[in-house]
Amino acid sequence: MHAALSVILFTVLSGMGLGAFAIVAADELARTFSARADALAPWNVAGAIALALVIAGLCFSTLHLANPKNAWRSAARFRTSWLSREAVFAVAFLATAAAFLGARWMGVAAGARVVLAVLTVGLAWVVIVCTAMIYASLKPIRAWHTWRVPLNYLLLAHASGAVLIVAILDGTAIAMQPLRMLAAGLLLVAALAKWEYRRYLAGDQRRVTLESALGVAHGVRGAGAPATVAARLLDVGHSRGTFLTREFVVTPTPVRQQAAVIAMWLGVYVLQLLWLWQGTRNPIAAALAIVVLLSGLLAERWLFFVEARHTVRLYHGERRV
Amino acid sequence: MKLGLVIDLDTCVGCHACATACKEWNGASAISGPLTDDSPYGADPTGVWFNRVRHYEVGEFPGCKTINFPMSCLHCEDAACVSVCPTGASYKREDGIVLVDQDRCMGCNLCAWACPYGARELDPASGTMKKCTLCVDRIYDQSLPVEEREPACVLACPTHARHFGDFDDPQSKVSQLTASRNGFGLLGELDYKPVNRYLPPRTPPQAASPAPAVASEGALARLIARARAAITG
Numbered sequence: 001m002h003a004a005l006s007v008i009l010f011t012v013l014s015g016m017g018l019g020a021f022a023i024v025a026a027d028e029l030a031r032t033f034s035a036r037a038d039a040l041a042p043w044n045v046a047g048a049i050a051l052a053l054v055i056a057g058l059c060f061s062t063l064h065l066a067n068p069k070n071a072w073r074s075a076a077r078f079r080t081s082w083l084s085r086e087a088v089f090a091v092a093f094l095a096t097a098a099a100f101l102g103a104r105w106m107g108v109a110a111g112a113r114v115v116l117a118v119l120t121v122g123l124a125w126v127v128i129v130c131t132a133m134i135y136a137s138l139k140p141i142r143a144w145h146t147w148r149v150p151l152n153y154l155l156l157a158h159a160s161g162a163v164l165i166v167a168i169l170d171g172t173a174i175a176m177q178p179l180r181m182l183a184a185g186l187l188l189v190a191a192l193a194k195w196e197y198r199r200y201l202a203g204d205q206r207r208v209t210l211e212s213a214l215g216v217a218h219g220v221r222g223a224g225a226p227a228t229v230a231a232r233l234l235d236v237g238h239s240r241g242t243f244l245t246r247e248f249v250v251t252p253t254p255v256r257q258q259a260a261v262i263a264m265w266l267g268v269y270v271l272q273l274l275w276l277w278q279g280t281r282n283p284i285a286a287a288l289a290i291v292v293l294l295s296g297l298l299a300e301r302w303l304f305f306v307e308a309r310h311t312v313r314l315y316h317g318e319r320r321v
Numbered sequence: 322m323k324l325g326l327v328i329d330l331d332t333c334v335g336c337h338a339c340a341t342a343c344k345e346w347n348g349a350s351a352i353s354g355p356l357t358d359d360s361p362y363g364a365d366p367t368g369v370w371f372n373r374v375r376h377y378e379v380g381e382f383p384g385c386k387t388i389n390f391p392m393s394c395l396h397c398e399d400a401a402c403v404s405v406c407p408t409g410a411s412y413k414r415e416d417g418i419v420l421v422d423q424d425r426c427m428g429c430n431l432c433a434w435a436c437p438y439g440a441r442e443l444d445p446a447s448g449t450m451k452k453c454t455l456c457v458d459r460i461y462d463q464s465l466p467v468e469e470r471e472p473a474c475v476l477a478c479p480t481h482a483r484h485f486g487d488f489d490d491p492q493s494k495v496s497q498l499t500a501s502r503n504g505f506g507l508l509g510e511l512d513y514k515p516v517n518r519y520l521p522p523r524t525p526p527q528a529a530s531p532a533p534a535v536a537s538e539g540a541l542a543r544l545i546a547r548a549r550a551a552i553t554g
Contacts, residue, residue: 001434064429065427065428065429065448066427066428066430066443066448066449067427067428067447067448067449068427068428069427070408070410070425070426070428071427073408073409073425073427074407074408074427075407076407076408076409076425077404077406077407077408077409080403080404080405081404081405081406081407081431082405083405083407083431084407087407134405134431137401137405137435138405138434138435139401139437139511139512139513140434140435140436140437140511141434208508208510208511210377212508212510213507213508214388214390214507215505215506215507215519215521216379216526229379229380229381229526229527229528230379230380230381230528231377231378231379232377232378233375233377234376234377234378234387235375235376236375236376237337237340237373237374237375237376238370238373239366240365240366241365241367242367242368242370242373242442243369243433243442243443244373244439244442247433247434247443248439310434310437311437311438311511312436312437312438312439315375315392315438315439316375
């Protein structure tokens, strides 16, 4: 699949923002039910930054539209379309999250804050799942049509969000050890899920062949013919690129792909774990960690698109997808 | 009603007349025209087509066949392009035709991703998704003679490899052809229930038979055997 920068930025930034905000809202619950009393203001700053990231991501998502003047219609198919659901729940999240932050800032009664916090966490999860389900609901793309996609989106959103919160709160008086443990734990689980997903990608499950796409397997071949009749593309019928080749028949060079795989493992997982583990408080290191994390996530999301192979590629001569 | 096409892979000669007739009719159509081109006379021409013809070789020599394979929207009964559309621009009519309302589409590409057949193409000039309309502005047009109330691709086909009709009617030409010639749908494993049917070649392609042993030991036979070995490596 073609990897549009706008969609990569949207899913990475919104995911990170939603994960971070879910943790900020969960912290409200944690301080309600335990006797914690560390400063609220830095947490509110973290929440505001997370909210800004979500809004920035949503702005990037509109750049992907070829006809954005009709974007306001995108809530019309809530009953069947995950994109519709995402649009509706994203607006609901923004409103609830803003109300939650406002309530904390103005010191509204704890009861209302807890209700808003629970709503915000729930909506953040729903938005992340809706984004992932846009991809996971597409049957022609084997790499996406799996439960692994929402799982990875949820884990990466929370892991990157947790790292962001550690980086933001690093310079404050707040005890960082539990937060570092949380971020490291989420990163480890996310790495495990990513490893399993990449094993699935390389595996043979649910692949479709050119022969099946042409009906050779059950139609063209006819009764009584051997099962191994092979097909190959002679001519694709057009002399230059088409919408289909630009959108679906995109293959990264092996060097770029390998570089992205390394950038992902280092930037998202290994270097972040090292930074969390060393534990010294240094604002430059914290800023650097976020830059490295974002670079790693961009590589991760780029791979998510370019490694996904649509069945249209079969009609363009690919043997299996 | 379940309107759709039957495409005969036995008689299709791959001339692209259906594709060009489609481009001509729908390019001037008010339903989703124009079908714009980008640098049509330049070095890298590209444009929107509702119908594309590809060519494959199936089977192995000497039992192989060239199969010309026209593809347009298959007007699926379970059309994911319609259900994923967030704006409601994509819709399926009572007669089975899947259309895109050009005034509602926001150009998000999701329907094209959901279509396993590559039936939808984004027109960058309008920013909207375009696709086969089954010539909805021809097939019901009372001002046309009855025999011309068919999709442009069907009328243009010089070998009568394309047929249009209602698959819900067991007496229709398309139903009869599908039944008598073992018509099949594409990518059944994805379960989109495509309506269009393809008719297999009357002589099916064959897999390679075991290499014939060179029994006769003449000079010519040895020469042929060596030539064949040189060619096939």
